[in-house]
Amino acid sequence: MEKPKIALLLNSFWVSGAGMSGGDQRLIKIFNRIGKNFQVDVWTSTDGKKSMASGLPSANFIVAPKKFDRFGIFPAYFWRSRWVKREIVKKNYDIIYCGSDFITEVLPATKYKSKNPSAIWVQCIFHLYPNWRKRPGNKIINFFAGVSQNRCLKLIQRRADKIVNINYQVREELIHKYHLEKNKIGVNPCGIDMKYFEKIKAKKNKNQACFLARLVPSKGIFDLPEIWREVVAKNSDAKLKIIGGGSQAIKDQLRKEFENLGLKKNIEILGFLPDEVAYKILKSSELFIFPSHEEGFGIAIAEAFAAGVPVVAWNLPVYAEVFAGAVVTAGIGERKNFAEKISSLLKNQKSLAKLASRGRSVVKKYSWQAIAAEEMKIISNAKLQMSNERIKSK
Numbered sequence: 475m476e477k478p479k480i481a482l483l484l485n486s487f488w489v490s491g492a493g494m495s496g497g498d499q500r501l502i503k504i505f506n507r508i509g510k511n512f513q514v515d516v517w518t519s520t521d522g523k524k525s526m527a528s529g530l531p532s533a534n535f536i537v538a539p540k541k542f543d544r545f546g547i548f549p550a551y552f553w554r555s556r557w558v559k560r561e562i563v564k565k566n567y568d569i570i571y572c573g574s575d576f577i578t579e580v581l582p583a584t585k586y587k588s589k590n591p592s593a594i595w596v597q598c599i600f601h602l603y604p605n606w607r608k609r610p611g612n613k614i615i616n617f618f619a620g621v622s623q624n625r626c627l628k629l630i631q632r633r634a635d636k637i638v639n640i641n642y643q644v645r646e647e648l649i650h651k652y653h654l655e656k657n658k659i660g661v662n663p664c665g666i667d668m669k670y671f672e673k674i675k676a677k678k679n680k681n682q683a684c685f686l687a688r689l690v691p692s693k694g695i696f697d698l699p700e701i702w703r704e705v706v707a708k709n710s711d712a713k714l715k716i717i718g719g720g721s722q723a724i725k726d727q728l729r730k731e732f733e734n735l736g737l738k739k740n741i742e743i744l745g746f747l748p749d750e751v752a753y754k755i756l757k758s759s760e761l762f763i764f765p766s767h768e769e770g771f772g773i774a775i776a777e778a779f780a781a782g783v784p785v786v787a788w789n790l791p792v793y794a795e796v797f798a799g800a801v802v803t804a805g806i807g808e809r810k811n812f813a814e815k816i817s818s819l820l821k822n823q824k825s826l827a828k829l830a831s832r833g834r835s836v837v838k839k840y841s842w843q844a845i846a847a848e849e850m851k852i853i854s855n856a857k858l859q860m861s862n863e864r865i866k867s868k
Contacts, residue, residue, distance in 0.1 A: 478568035478857075480512040483583060485538065485554050486576035487522030488547050495688065496773035497600050498522075500640075500664050501573045502529035507846035509533060515565070517558055517582070519543060519550075536561070548618075551578045558582040563589050569853065571596045580626040587633045594856050597634040599627075600770035601792075602647055610767055611691030627652050636856035638849070640664055640771045641792050660852040663796065664771045665842035668834075671780035674750075676757035681711045681820055684759035684783070686752060687766065687774050689720025689728065689745075694765030694788065697809055699731040701765065704813030706740050709820060714763070715755055719746035757781040760826055761819055764788075765812065771796055776840060779833030784826055786815045800836045802829065 482505065484498060505514065506529050514533040516526065520543070523535045542553040559582045570586055570593055572579040580597070587595050603609060603623055606616035630637065631652065637659045639645045645661055648654040683705075687693045698714070705712045716728070725743055732741050747755070756762065762778035764787040769775075772793060775785050779800065787793065789803035802819065804812035819825055 477511060477513050479566065480514055480569040480571055481562065481565065481567045481586075482514060482516045482533070483558070483570065483572045483579040484516060484518040484522050484526065484574075485558050485578040485582065486551070486574050487519050487525070488550065495574075496664060496771060497574055497598065498526070499773060501598075502526055503665060503667075503842045504846045504849045505530055505533070507843065508850045511850065512569070515567075517562065519554065551576070554578050555581050559585045562586050566590075567593055569594045569596060569857075571598075571853075573598055575599045575623060575626050575630065577622045577626055580629055584629045584633055594636070594853075595634045596636045596638065596853055596856060597630050598638045599630070599644065599648065600640050601644055601768055604768060609692065610694065610696065627654075630654070634658070636660060636852060638662055638852060641795055643792055643795060644770060660848075660855075662845055662848045662852060663840060664773045664776065665840045665845040666773075666776045666780045666837050667842060668780050668838060671753065671757070671777070671782075674753055674757050674781065676754045678760060679713070679758050680760065681709060682713045682715065682759045683761040683763050683816065683820075684715045684717065684756050684778075685763055686717045686756055686777070687764070689716075689718045689724050692767050693718075694767055695720075695724070695728055696731065697765040697812075698728070698763075699735050699737065700809045701763070701813045701816070702732070702737055702741065703735045704810055705816050705820075706737060708817045710740075712740060712816075712820065714741045715759065716741065716743045717745070717747050717752045717755060753777070753781060756783060759783055761786060761816060763812075763816060766790070767806065769793075772801075775801060776837045779830075779837040782830045782834060784819065784829035784833060786812065786819070788812070797833075798836050800829070800833045 509532055516533045516535045519538050520540045523537050538554045538557050543550045555578045562582050563586055570583045572583050583595050587593060603620050606613060606620045609616045631654050639659055639661045640663045642661055645659050649656050689695055702714050729743050762783045762785045764774055764785055769790055769792055778785050786802045788806045793801045802815050804815055
């Protein structure tokens with residue numbers, strides 16, 4: 475029997491520097507495990523293929539022309555969307571799977587579904603943007619990102635057959651605020667490879683903390699200088715290692731803010747590092763600090779816990795659901811309180827050890843194998859549900 479054909483739309487891939495989003499990592503880990511059940515085409519950019527090909531070795535990559543990426547993210551997204559919309563309808567797919575709710579994936583999926591109503595559209599929605607006025611970063615970009623997501627949610631509501639969330643908080647908001655059908659939404663979180671982190675050997679460096687994520691404003695990177703100033707005021711030996719891909723302009727701005735506060739000797743902005751290097755630094759740290767303002771799951775936190783490193787973060791509601799009280803939190807924007815939590819823990823080895831043990835226990839349940847199996851079930855149920863609807867309509 476011929477395997478069903480599936481198009482994985484990763485057409486929004488955009489990295490200034492290097493690295494990838496948690497959603498992209500999730501898709502790779504899942505389809506690395508269930509991809510054998512399908513004939514897989516991945517629609518992405520040149521950088522997307524470069525980052526993902528090793529994780530999806532049996533997939534066929536259909537790459538948007540590199541010339542689209544010459545003039546920045548918005549022109550690139552516009553031209554990629556048009557190109558994929560035009561090209562994808564020439565193909566014959568049983569399933570369209572969108573890795574994000576960005577317009578670059580939702581518009582081509584909508585076009586394909588309108589031309590091929592028997593195809594199944596599976597849509598991932600991982601988190602909903604906060605109000606553009608409150609979201610860190612460029613307000614113009616935030617405004618258009620919010621408008622774009624709202625438009626995409628309306629298209630998803632009308633045409634998608636199955637929606638994948640990674641937490642129940644977003645599920646409830648989609649049902650009650652955006653009026654998506656309850657029976658279309660499946661919840662399946664991210665995972666973690668515990669064995670990988672257990673194999674990493676690293677000696678703990680006293681008073682060292684680590685930040686590891688993409689260097690973008692929504693990850694709270696510009697909260698770090700003031701937080702770290704308060705920590706260093708109480709512990710002059712405290713050292714923060716900052717790891718993550720980002721534009722040179724972002725890195726320069728962040729470095730300047732630290733230097734203006736006299737913290738040059740207490741921080742290292744390391745940029746993107748290969749996993750084996752980045753995770754060794756993470757594991758050698760006593761604390762992971764993560765002042766991100768919006769998360770659908772918090773895969774960076776899960777990685778820290780798998781590495782045996784306690785976490786201090788802003789008090790995002792999703793953490794209570796996903797990590798069951800294992801994250802040490804401060805109220806969003808309360809930088810002094812955040813710093814106090816860090817300082818207190820760096821002085822207390824017993825608390826650090828206790829929190830590390832709790833974190834490892836919490837993330838053990840997030841097995842990639844189990845999550846991949848659940849994703850396969852969600853896709854299969856979408857196919858079954860559509861078949862039943864066709865029978866009823868006859």
